[in-house]
Amino acid sequence: MRDSKRGKWSDYPWDWQSDHVRRKKFENMRIAGKLAAQTLDMLTENIKEGVSTAYIDKLGYEFIRDNGGHSAPLYYRGFTKSLCTSLNHVVCHGVPSEDRVLVEGDALNVDVTAIINEHYGDTSRMFCIGKTSVKLNNLIDATYQSMMKAIKILKPGIKLGDIGHEIQSYIEEKGFSVVKDFCGHGIGTSFHEPPNILHYGTKNTGMELKPGMTFTIEPMINAGKFNVKMLNDGWTAVTKDKSLSAQFEHTVGITENGYEIFTESAKGYSKPPYL
Numbered sequence: 001m002r003d004s005k006r007g008k009w010s011d012y013p014w015d016w017q018s019d020h021v022r023r024k025k026f027e028n029m030r031i032a033g034k035l036a037a038q039t040l041d042m043l044t045e046n047i048k049e050g051v052s053t054a055y056i057d058k059l060g061y062e063f064i065r066d067n068g069g070h071s072a073p074l075y076y077r078g079f080t081k082s083l084c085t086s087l088n089h090v091v092c093h094g095v096p097s098e099d100r101v102l103v104e105g106d107a108l109n110v111d112v113t114a115i116i117n118e119h120y121g122d123t124s125r126m127f128c129i130g131k132t133s134v135k136l137n138n139l140i141d142a143t144y145q146s147m148m149k150a151i152k153i154l155k156p157g158i159k160l161g162d163i164g165h166e167i168q169s170y171i172e173e174k175g176f177s178v179v180k181d182f183c184g185h186g187i188g189t190s191f192h193e194p195p196n197i198l199h200y201g202t203k204n205t206g207m208e209l210k211p212g213m214t215f216t217i218e219p220m221i222n223a224g225k226f227n228v229k230m231l232n233d234g235w236t237a238v239t240k241d242k243s244l245s246a247q248f249e250h251t252v253g254i255t256e257n258g259y260e261i262f263t264e265s266a267k268g269y270s271k272p273p274y275l
Helices: 017-043 053-066 134-152 160-173
Strands: 084-087 090-092 108-116 119-128 184-186 193-197 214-217 220-221 228-230 235-240 245-247 249-253 259-261
Touching: 017 053, 017 108, 017 119, 017 214, 017 220, 017 249, 017 259, 053 084, 053 108, 090 108, 090 220, 108 245, 119 134, 119 245, 134 214, 134 220, 134 228, 134 245, 134 249, 160 193, 193 214
Parallel strands: none
Antiparallel strands: 084 090, 084 108, 090 235, 108 119, 119 249, 184 193, 184 214, 214 249, 220 245, 228 235, 249 259
């Protein structure tokens, strides 16, 4: 466990895991990540104009259940749904609702976390409903590219600040902004574990990556300013200036020589358009 007084990380599992333990952990993370990705693959054909976000949530819940898993968000700290559905200017943690029906021009992020074999797989993708604006399409593309740019530099020895710098420098060059109120996180046999994975930062700063580490990279990118505010439900975060927001997320692991993505789509879905 982390020494909260001195902030040491030396006692975290990846410091003492044997090769066997790491292999077993990665095997389980692959299974959990695969189920989460398969859930999004299934939802892709069902996310369309006229569908409510509550219906999307129901489909996701049933798919995870029917494939031997559990939905991590359900009842997590009082959250009453199985997925997060974040529309347009919602940054993250949007609550599915029967009242919110998708219409042409909407941009939707669906965030899925599946538990299976006591391990967690966490991933999200953006979905465009019908014809969407050029600005929105550019925002979605930049968000996806920033995540992948950060993933592609992963290997033992780099620092957490390198991840944030890769995302922030790319996004700001595109004229967008990185949300700073939320971040990625360690993940494994718990939903949220240390370390925090900031999507902004300075190169060669922060914790050094080591083999066996597993965490999410999930940049939230705004078309306007980075500021957010919380709605009265206590979950939904929106852009303060009501600008559009986008997010993608993968669960990854650090290998001896690089990285592994646990939540890649078996159907090759990466960013819209998917079909």
